[in-house]
Amino acid sequence: MGTGRNMEAATSNTPYKVLILQSYTEDLITYSQFGDMIAGKLEKKNIQTNIKTFYLDCERYNEKEENERMFHYLDSIQSWDPDIILSNDDQATYTLMACNHPLGKTKRVIFSGVNFPNWDLLEQYPNFTGFWDKPNYLKTIELIEKLYGPSKILFFKNARFMSRESFRTIQEEVKGTGRALRIGLYHQKRNEYPEDLLPGEPDKSVLYTTETAYLSAKGLLSIFQNKPYTACLQIILDFDVLTIGRLANVPNFTVINNGFNDDKGITGGYFTTLDIQTDIVAERTAEILNGALTTDYTITESPKIYAFDWNEMVRFNLSRNDLPEDSVIYNLPFYERYHKAMIITCALFLLLIIYVISQLTLMYRREFKRKKQIQINLFKEKRFLRLALEGGNTYAWKLENELFIFENDFFTANQMAPRKISLAELLSITHPDDQGHLRSHIQDIYSGIWEETTIQCRFNFNGKGYCWWELRYNQGEDKTDPEQTVIGLCLNIQAFKEKEERLKVLQEKAEEANKMKSAFLANMSHEIRTPLNAIVGFSNLLQEDDDITAEEKELFKDTINKNCNLLLKLINDILELSRIESGRMTFSFETCRLSELVDEVYQTHHLLIPPHIQFIKDMPPLNIDVHVDRFRFTQVITNFINNAVKFTRKGYIKLGYEYKEKEGYVYIYVEDTGIGIAKEALEKVFERFYKQDEFAQGTGLGLAICKTIAERLDGDILISSEEGKGSRFTLKIPARTSR
Structure with missing residues (x-):
């Protein structure tokens, strides 16, 4: 069902036509948000939509009028031809089936927010699938008891089907739990008290109920005088109850998402939030639009969470510690949401300031000592500065008491810890082929043969392999200095040595290319000479020999033509190969x-x-x-x-x-x-x-x-x-x- 439409939409990027049926009016913020949230979540799945929404306004009409309104609306959009229908809440879902319009029987339908499904009717509609939002009254009652202990809980009912089913379910869930259920309200001035429908046990919660139809507007407002009740429980969507929730001086809990986070005075409850509802509906809608069948799914129960409105929590002095674990809080202020993080950040910032101050103090003391030492060594370091060269791989060194002393930058560049290197250690990290050469040069240094000279050796200073280094040194200018030492520079010449090696390789390749050129010319002369010999030979035979038959002449001509073509192809192939390899083609x-x-x-x-x-x-x-x-x-x-x-x-x-x-x-x-x-x-x-x-x-x-x-x-x-x-x-x- 709908496979052709899926393929067409996939190829043409035409938005899918989605019809949303809402049970009540657009005054509910959750209703106005439902379509936008569905469209946004489908767009994240790369599904574009064109959405129309119909509001049944079931509180205003009876069953016959609702069926007529639904049928008339579906008839008016039949030419629009929706790809899928999403119905929200019980009344819209039931009326879609009960009105008997062809669209309700032929189009794929996904319902959600349905508290009491009409199972008999659903069996007649295989094109329907969806989610059963089964109210969990007992869980919400237990939530109230967790917050306030044994409580007096008030809920309202009316004569409509949804209210009757809710009241019946509450009786079944409360029965046998020790909680009492009473019908009627307190009227202390007239000494009227509710009647027991289900007797309860001492120190257990008591539930009170009455029908809003029996109460005037003034009576509704006077219910909560002197706080006779601990909390209210919203069992169905009732606009009178929503009005009471904003005016009541006790918290109002719910088992459905209608009216929650809508400035209707609902504190929280255990229910399927609008976010969860739109998530599961969008997921299944995407799967069906991508080719899945409604018969592939069973009607499943919607997942539920504990959800609360922060503004209502503040109103009734509820703290986050009072709530069950994994509770979701809406309208949570920034400072509350990141309260712990802000405390930790401030503490870390304070510690950072203390650390920076201490480090600055320590650095100041070290810097003072270092400057003093620099002044003492300034004259000796002057000789190193005179030998300084431009370049990143040149470092100063000196030989003093048979110890090689390198500057700190040398050790940093080679990732080594600064230290003095003895003559024996220097020889041990020298390449075996260069050890004798280095040893003889050092002996010449001590004997005074050289005043200035250089030596190139391979050293493995950092244990990562041998590199070429050039050592330059002289014995200084002040011969009267008793601490006269040998000073010099060491230069990393590995790059120059590598270039020498590459030049050698290039030279060998050039020589090899020269040999290949000679071989190519020799091969060419052979390949060209062969067809040329045939051409010249048979051409001479055609000119000089008069005894050649006509058949032989034709054979000779054919041979000459074949060799001409072969010679031409040979030359063309050589030229083409040359153009390709030279990059000119x-x-x-x-x-x-x-x-x-x-x-x-x-x-x-x-x-x-x-x-x-x-x-x-x-x-x-x-x-x-x-x-x-x-x-x-x-x-x-x-x-x-x-x-x-x-x-x-x-x-x-x-x-x-x-x-x-x-x-x-x-x-x-x-x-x-x-x-x-x-x-x-x-x-x-x-x-x-x-x-x-x-x-x-x-x-x-x-x-x-x-x-x-x-x-x-x-x-x-x-x-x-x-x-x-x-x-x-x-x-x-x-x-x-x-x-």
């Missing part, structure tokens, strides 16, 4: 439907394949798009087919492709039952001028060109072959499915 990329490209290639070669070979096309029923140069793509597949024809004597040639969604690649293959390729030859097929059969026609450059084109298409070429059974050449390129 432009590729015109476009998004193409793969099935169309493969079909074009198939149609082009269908009549060119020899009749003794079967040409098969194998394409899966998928819409696959590829971003390629159409001409270069066709060139690669055509080369595969031509090679297959060249080496296939019987059997078939198959052209097809396979798409692997997880990889995001498509594999276009040409499979044949030809002579196949030996395993040792598979690695050579992409080499230039390589030909499996030296006597076969061709340049031996086709697959090398195809390999280069495949790489420019962000793909690759795969080969699988078995000698004597056939081969499969596959072009692997990126692809994606499309609708």
Whole structure:
């Protein structure tokens, strides 16, 4: 039911038409919020809606009038043709079925907020599904007792069906619990007291009820004089009761969400909130609009929570600690919502201030001591400053009493703890090949052979591997200084050494390229000389020999033409390969439907394949798009087919492709039952001028060109072959499915 509409909406993005039927009037804030909340939650599920709302106003009309109003309204919007109907509360749901309009029988209906479902009638409507908002009176009574102890609880009823069912249910739930149920109100001035309907036990709560129809407006207001009751209980939606809730001097609790958080004087209760109701309705609506059937679901009970209005809690001096765990509080002020967080934040801020002050004091003392020490060492550090160089990897050091002393920045850069390094330790972290060189230089330093010199060694200072360093040093300028020491700089030259290595590699590659060039020219001269010899030889025979028959002349001419074409193709292939590898050949990329490209290639070669070979096309029923140069793509597949024809004597040639969604690649293959390729030859097929059969026609450059084109298409070429059974050449390129 409705599958075609779902598919149409999914393709055209047309909003779904949603009809909402409300039992009462739009004066209820929960009713005005219901449609907006449903639309917002469906939009988060990427479902756009067009909503119409009808208010039955059931308090104003009798049953016959309600049915007529419902039928007339549904008849007026029949041309609008809603996709789904959402009915709220008992009266709207019952009237939708009872009015017998075709829309109520044919459209998918989801009801909610129904306290007393008409099960017999629902069995006749398989297009209905929804949620039973079963009132839990006893749970709410227990909530009042938790807050106030044994209580006197007042509730009002009337003669309507909903009120009768609620009153019957309360009697069933209260019976046997020790709580009393009494009909009537206190009239202390007239000494009138309620009558016991259900006797109770001492120290247990007592429930009082009366019908609002028996009370005048003045009587309603005088009910709570001298506070004869502990609390009120709203069992159904009754606008008179809602009016009393705002004027009563006792808290008003409810089992339904109508009137809650609506400035109607309702303190709280145990019920299905509007948020919960719209959540479950929106979830099921989305599932049904996406293709689920109403018969897939059973009518389930709505989840309930303890909910309270903060403004009413303040009015009756209720604190958050009095409430049950997991209670939800509406209209909670910012300072109450984040009360604990604000206290913790203030405490942490105070601790931070204390910490900052203490650290500043400590830093001041340390700074004072450090400045004093700097003044003492200023003269010695002057020599290091004269040797300072620009660059991030140059650090000062000195050799004093056979200890190497490096500046702190050296240790920071190498992620080491500052320390003095002995000569033995320095030799231990020196590369074995450089230890002898370093040791001899240090001996020369002590002997005074060098005043200034440099040495390059590999050191492993931080334990992360050897790096090249250059040590520069001199013995200073003041020869009279008794504490004269060797001072110098150490420079990290690892980057320079790596560049030297890269230059060596590039030099080796250049030499290798020169060798390849020589080999290429030699191969070229051989490949060009072969057809040229044939052309020149047969041309001379045609000119000089008069005894040649007409058939021989035709054979010679045919041979000359074939070799001319072969020579021309060889030169074209070489030029094309050169343009592709040098980057001078432009590729015109476009998004193409793969099935169309493969079909074009198939149609082009269908009549060119020899009749003794079967040409098969194998394409899966998928819409696959590829971003390629159409001409270069066709060139690669055509080369595969031509090679297959060249080496296939019987059997078939198959052209097809396979798409692997997880990889995001498509594999276009040409499979044949030809002579196949030996395993040792598979690695050579992409080499230039390589030909499996030296006597076969061709340049031996086709697959090398195809390999280069495949790489420019962000793909690759795969080969699988078995000698004597056939081969499969596959072009692997990126692809994606499309609708």
